[in-house]
Amino acid sequence: MAKNDREKSVRTTSAGPIGIGLIGTKFMGRAHSTAWSKASQFFDLKRNPVMSAVAGRNPDETAVFATKWGWKASTTNWRDLLTDDTVELVDVSTPNHLHAEMSIACLEAGKHVACEKPLAGTLADAKRMVLAARAARKKGVQTFVWYNYRRCPAVAFAHRLVRDGRLGRIFHVRASYLQDWGGPDTPLLWRFQGDLAGSGAHGDLNAHIIDMARFITGDEVTEVVGSIEETFVKERAVIASSGGEISGKGAKSSSSGRKSGKSTVDDAVLFLARFKQGAIASFEASRLATGNQNRNNIEINGEKGSIKFDFERMNELEWWDHTLEPKLRGWSRIMCTDAAHPYAGHYWPAAHLIGYEQGFISQAADICAVIAGGSPVVALPDFEDAFKTQCVLEAAIRSARERRPVPIRELDKF
Amino acid sequence: MAKNDREKSVRTTSAGPIGIGLIGTKFMGRAHSTAWSKASQFFDLKRNPVMSAVAGRNPDETAVFATKWGWKASTTNWRDLLTDDTVELVDVSTPNHLHAEMSIACLEAGKHVACEKPLAGTLADAKRMVLAARAARKKGVQTFVWYNYRRCPAVAFAHRLVRDGRLGRIFHVRASYLQDWGGPDTPLLWRFQGDLAGSGAHGDLNAHIIDMARFITGDEVTEVVGSIEETFVKERAVIASSGGEISGKGAKSSSSGRKSGKSTVDDAVLFLARFKQGAIASFEASRLATGNQNRNNIEINGEKGSIKFDFERMNELEWWDHTLEPKLRGWSRIMCTDAAHPYAGHYWPAAHLIGYEQGFISQAADICAVIAGGSPVVALPDFEDAFKTQCVLEAAIRSARERRPVPIRELDKF
């Protein structure tokens, strides 16, 4: 039999495989590992990704992770990646408050960076990251942000419908990202601790739908008109530290009995906004919207047509063609799994559904295409683009706290 | 054969049939006529309604209307009803700006009043009506407001689920009433003329969902936090006067060519609010939400369960029981057509659907029950109750115009 010689060592060059370094081994670490390992199977890439090295905090866990997911090497010092010649792009999959330090260091080391969303934990961090990205760009170093839902075929197709004028003038954007795992019984995980998580539902969930709304409409928010920030559950049980995602800082001192600690993030943030071209919008993120497990949904109403998307049925786009004669108008449930839909043709035959990880696989493929000098299937957000989403997040929080409308132009100056 | 002697003349008494007088012969006039004619067929009432007289503006139209819908007499002077002994209750089904004058005159004449929603065109009118209702009440004269959706079996059942503690503490109320008949091609109907219509989508549609949210939760709004009022289509074509619902005041001078006139009402109003017991809420009304023909919908998320309702599927209530073990949790689509559901047993067998008019029929039956000294199946809004909805409407408008949060306590003082 012929031997398969794929697994050669990789060096950073402008041709050949693209060496990937990953920081982070939790939920996003797993999702991104899947992406890097599958991208070249489902896409014909000029330059395939190679999984060079992964960095995590715990040595044993990181080594096990590397073996399981196919990373060639592992380390507990993420700065090792900066000097690793086999690494051309660093994938920053860590909590928000670490994004700035890591991304900036990588960019300065000449590595492309693909950073988890949201861009940063604070607007100040986000600005520093944009400045670093601008400097890097001059040297041909690129930035990407993992707003993975853009690459869901239904979302990318909605974007194209708007771009092609099928919706006409847009009147309404109605977006919410609702989850329900944050009820009163849920303990004080790190996600409820402001110093570790940056924000609660807002940074985690509103970030996604602001990006999605901007992406689909091709328009920008100019003002947050009003906003509510709410922490429904102010005290949560402290749990014994067991490592991983469910321990919290406060947990360490709790060896006897069931203690409770303060939740220092929002459980829900709602806000109203205006878009530059005249649309009015509502956004809502919650972790206590009982019955909604992962309902990332958006509806956009235009003069000529409307779309609806719900991630819980991620393979479907609902489309209303208002140019049809009235008796034939209806919400049409389009299975976005046809070869004619963005990305879908790379996976399975029509109506053989794809899942959550495909958003990451498709983004990994697009990142590789861009690094190889090509184009993504639909636009990839870079730091500059993700900064606009960050400004909307910040405006919503200010509006809630200062009880007034907040224009974006207050925030986006450097 | 035995002769059926039902059609006797009626006098205002505390027993025997209840004589009804109707003012208004348009859309609501038809809906209410259906209600009064069918209530005693589907419900066993102590005192049946009798359709005594109808008042309309145009003599020929009113006479034809009376014949068609079974009113015993007709008039073009609504004040005739005040002195008509056969009339015990007056049903005011006219545009909002006429509610106060007519209702107050009827109450002063000792007639019960069932007034179309919203209570009034202005907060000042609404206050006058409440005062008149309080005075009348002392004399045993009662008031009712046609918030018909309360009597939709699914809505009434949702109300009972909350009342019975099945939702627990409520976190979120998410309500919108979306229509799409108001696109740029729609001419300048009376509904787009502020002096005739009072308000646009806000008074027409938000009124319903504010009432519904209050009714289902049993809670009250305390503050409107932020609000957007928008008129997307500022100029609309003036149409040649043809009478009926689609002519407008501006139309009279338009004999040649296609003129346009100013729309003086809102096309859409969105607002965020807080409830007394801690829930946070969003409300939205629009006539340009393309693809939504009559989507009066509400979702309420509580600690123990959630409900969703959409009037476009009015026979169904979606119910999420969060007390089930996780693997069995799901949105359950309950057909609210069982004899065990409020009102449903009065109509057809299970899953033989009811329609829009049943809300009115059931309300007519409940009104008759109350006048006969009994109880409604679920609470009927009187003027006092409808005034609370009016305050929320007013707060939303002030918040939008003054760009600030507006507490309800600013508005509800007499």
Next chain:
Amino acid sequence: MAKNDREKSVRTTSAGPIGIGLIGTKFMGRAHSTAWSKASQFFDLKRNPVMSAVAGRNPDETAVFATKWGWKASTTNWRDLLTDDTVELVDVSTPNHLHAEMSIACLEAGKHVACEKPLAGTLADAKRMVLAARAARKKGVQTFVWYNYRRCPAVAFAHRLVRDGRLGRIFHVRASYLQDWGGPDTPLLWRFQGDLAGSGAHGDLNAHIIDMARFITGDEVTEVVGSIEETFVKERAVIASSGGEISGKGAKSSSSGRKSGKSTVDDAVLFLARFKQGAIASFEASRLATGNQNRNNIEINGEKGSIKFDFERMNELEWWDHTLEPKLRGWSRIMCTDAAHPYAGHYWPAAHLIGYEQGFISQAADICAVIAGGSPVVALPDFEDAFKTQCVLEAAIRSARERRPVPIRELDKF
């Protein structure tokens, strides 16, 4: 005020109101009474129906029924209607085994007949009725059968889509009518007694979907290829006689203890069939299809398009346009409530839903239109037409019992 002089006495003439006589005061009696009372309110008819007289078995109940539903006179002898000059059409709303005797007598007395479905309890009865209808027709006397679902706007619209060639060549017809009230705990109602009910789910439910499939496709069944007839629950509890719909013949002797009796009808019948123009089809009726309360549904797949209908969402038609480019194809949920849809414009504005009774109201209006010399909105089934459905019902039973394919040409000869 002007007096409304609508209630004059009526004589059988070719102009003026059409006097209606009704036989039957149970479920269908109520539904048809609603129809006759509302037809002239929602439709502009040349000749309005007038509710002349109703016949029922129990004198008190019949009188109460007459008063409640607005019948001018009542009788316990249905033959009184034959000689009643005010009666021009008799509405036969009795159990199936009585249809033949009553309908034939009425036709011979020169009365138009509107008979409940299915046409008859047996094929022999059905043939006699067709012969009587043919004889009457020569004298200008007409027949109608209450296959009410044809007049559901969504069903009528589906019929038009096929007629207009929007589906192209039809490949599949997939129809089922599923209910679930017939579980083991349901007692031995008359509907489970073959001598009273004729058949079980088959005559009650398959009758509807056979008619609907024939109506929508415009095609005829030529053969039943295979069939299953099943009585899952062979013994049911006998209940104490309480009159009304829930007592059974066997119940009379049961004064002490809980007895059980034999169910002598089918609980479910499934069959496969071929249509003349090449479509293949499946039909299924059941009363034990747990979770399906009244799911009268049909799906038709054609070369150019497909439709789906489910009576539990009776205002909606799902439409798939296969001539669209692949990326835009989807099941479109059309709310058939627009003025452009059949019948819908006679009721409420778009997406203000109609319910079960509208099928009867629209049919009553169409019957009046035909008697006045006009045309129905969509085709009305007469005895001749309903006989074709009867033949399919019969073929399915023979196929199940004789375990062989049964061609329709075996059955439809006179």
Next chain:
Amino acid sequence: MAKNDREKSVRTTSAGPIGIGLIGTKFMGRAHSTAWSKASQFFDLKRNPVMSAVAGRNPDETAVFATKWGWKASTTNWRDLLTDDTVELVDVSTPNHLHAEMSIACLEAGKHVACEKPLAGTLADAKRMVLAARAARKKGVQTFVWYNYRRCPAVAFAHRLVRDGRLGRIFHVRASYLQDWGGPDTPLLWRFQGDLAGSGAHGDLNAHIIDMARFITGDEVTEVVGSIEETFVKERAVIASSGGEISGKGAKSSSSGRKSGKSTVDDAVLFLARFKQGAIASFEASRLATGNQNRNNIEINGEKGSIKFDFERMNELEWWDHTLEPKLRGWSRIMCTDAAHPYAGHYWPAAHLIGYEQGFISQAADICAVIAGGSPVVALPDFEDAFKTQCVLEAAIRSARERRPVPIRELDKF
């Protein structure tokens, strides 16, 4: 950094990795490659699969395939796998008519076999395979069939609901697998050529739903009562041979002009059946069910509850609990993505959907678990089990062709 030493060579042993050999590089080759590569990432396995070698017909294509999907070696002679010591299990992913020869050879060589469904192209082949499996079993060699839908979490959960008595006595099984890619414009692919494909929709699609119905109910079909086999499109265009899945045998002679050839398989097969414990059932497979792209769906109605599944929404199971009080009964849409659902906890958090390939990944993991001496999460079909499905397929064809009921006991004797 520590080097990851995962990629060692593999030998067939009872410990250590399990060497996999794959035959077939088309659609199923890709799906199974994904499965073998991901199983050990999402599942903690005692013995991980290693992708030793792949066999395909075309040398270049096979080598490219091996590189892309991560197979260590490739060959154009599938018999090489028989003697390859690194191969412990052979995955037979070829057309049906090749299953018997390949599987039997592998079993005789002492290799475990995982064969694509249906078991075989003919009943005779299937019997030979069962005999070979029985002989192999005595030597500890195991067989598996890729009925992948069993491992869809919603399907596996439905199976458990039945097993746990939540449905009670089962009345109805209603299954169909509908696709629409086989319209008249589709050319004469190999799938329409009987000698290459064995059968059409029947073997491809009915096989799946027969297996699924048997799996969920835990019951067996005893008789096919009636059946229709139909080829709607008898002639199809012959296409120029381009290799791969879309060329056909007849295509080779077609160098000039557009020729047509005979389709020699069924486009659709419908049949009615009875189960041993009393349920009655319908099955339908079609490739011309316009609007249904991959609607593999089943509904099962029991005395205490019902379930519905549709692969186009594969993450959801609809569940009706008939033991609830009537007012709370409804179809509950359960997202089967919770850690409490079978398989789901191995992938992403709740409501982060999985897709088509997860069925294969989970099956690969279960196969590895069984080979390592453990248990699958839910039952894996072996050749013996898949033979029962084959008998039902055969009975349906005989019933259609001989126009009579066909009991299974006619077919399952050795």
